[in-house]
Amino acid sequence: MTYLAKPRLHHPSLGCNALGFTRRDYEGKVSTLCAGCGHDSISAAIIQACWELDIAPHRVAKLSGIGCSSKTPDYFLGQSHGFNTVHGRMPSVLTGASLANRDLIYLGVSGDGDSASIGIGQFVHAIRRGVDMVYIVENNGVYGLTKGQFSATADQGSTSKKGARNDDTPLDLVTMALQLGASYVARGFSGDKRQLVPLIKGALSHRGAAFLDVISPCVAFNNHPGSTKSYDYVREHNDAVNQLDVMLPRAEIAVDYDPGEAIEVEQHDGSVLRLRKLDEAYDPRDRIAAMNLIQQRQARGEVVTGLLYVDAGAGDLHGHLGTVEAPLNSLGAAELSPGAATLGKINAGMR
Ligand SMILES: Cc1ncc(C[n+]2csc(CCOP(=O)(O)OP(=O)(O)O)c2C)c(N)n1
Ligand code: SF4
Numbered sequence: 001m002t003y004l005a006k007p008r009l010h011h012p013s014l015g016c017n018a019l020g021f022t023r024r025d026y027e028g029k030v031s032t033l034c035a036g037c038g039h040d041s042i043s044a045a046i047i048q049a050c051w052e053l054d055i056a057p058h059r060v061a062k063l064s065g066i067g068c069s070s071k072t073p074d075y076f077l078g079q080s081h082g083f084n085t086v087h088g089r090m091p092s093v094l095t096g097a098s099l100a101n102r103d104l105i106y107l108g109v110s111g112d113g114d115s116a117s118i119g120i121g122q123f124v125h126a127i128r129r130g131v132d133m134v135y136i137v138e139n140n141g142v143y144g145l146t147k148g149q150f151s152a153t154a155d156q157g158s159t160s161k162k163g164a165r166n167d168d169t170p171l172d173l174v175t176m177a178l179q180l181g182a183s184y185v186a187r188g189f190s191g192d193k194r195q196l197v198p199l200i201k202g203a204l205s206h207r208g209a210a211f212l213d214v215i216s217p218c219v220a221f222n223n224h225p226g227s228t229k230s231y232d233y234v235r236e237h238n239d240a241v242n243q244l245d246v247m248l249p250r251a252e253i254a255v256d257y258d259p260g261e262a263i264e265v266e267q268h269d270g271s272v273l274r275l276r277k278l279d280e281a282y283d284p285r286d287r288i289a290a291m292n293l294i295q296q297r298q299a300r301g302e303v304v305t306g307l308l309y310v311d312a313g314a315g316d317l318h319g320h321l322g323t324v325e326a327p328l329n330s331l332g333a334a335e336l337s338p339g340a341a342t343l344g345k346i347n348a349g350m351r
């Protein structure tokens, strides 16, 4: 029933952002996912983050693969560019689009099946190349769309709805992203909007490969007592290392943190990430420490969340390749043709 359209009427009391848009202007079609699916909460957090950051919807390109998670770009940012790729192929299409037009903000949305199984090679290379993007995996530990088979992120010893045990070793996409050189790495939980919205805002303000793994329970197939991706399990085992707020260069934001030790990280665009430490010893600028902590806590069955790593000075694929600033479709013959004299020099150099 994806033909369902939301009423365009805006209540006059709805607040506007600096562009004059209400939150409704960032919504998409009515979701057709199961009621209570974590993925819908992530869509709501993306809407909130883009609205709060005053991002014009037409400046966003949202790309996805196949799965319930990959359907979600239809349910947010209805005025943005969108491309739904073949299963697991979102990262390469996003890479190509980003190279062709660096003016847009690239938001890749994927699932644990889409990224950790069929698309694992694509995930690895997009991260390793430092594509300037926000890459969100909506991680429920199962292939929701095809009725709940274990995915590669399902924990060893966790059980399916019918009681079958998963004996395979899980892939941890956060640890992989850290090892592959992602410059902004976070883990969130769809049931914690207060934590998730700032994590997405920080990622949208970041230049380089930003990766977010969001635990997102599948209420139809993976929300039972033997699951480690259920609402109950994640609430009980969630170990948040910090609380983030994003301060834009133009506006002071009131932060409702309790007093405590804080770290401030300034990003390329002048925005400041303010992190209040919940784990006093944790420094999100130390990649190795992040990998160690995740492994230690994982061995204890805990789910570490928060902004796990950030390198605000990291480069991106455009910097590595020295690409032009202008979108390729705006270049004319004068920029594209080197001219007879230059061609002559190149040819002479090869003789
Ligand atoms: C090439 C190909 N192989 C297999 C499928 C079947 N298929 C559709 S979605 C999916 C997995 C989706 O799992 P995930 O990415 O975790 O998304 P979720 O539905 O859990 O959000 C599979 C295997 C397909 N559509 N295309
Ligand atoms: S099957 Fe699972 S992942 Fe898919 S919409 Fe339903 S609850 Fe969400």
Ligand SMILES: [Mg+2]
Pocket: 067, 111, 112, 113, 138, 139, 140, 141, 142, 143, 144, 151
């Ligand atoms: Mg899944």
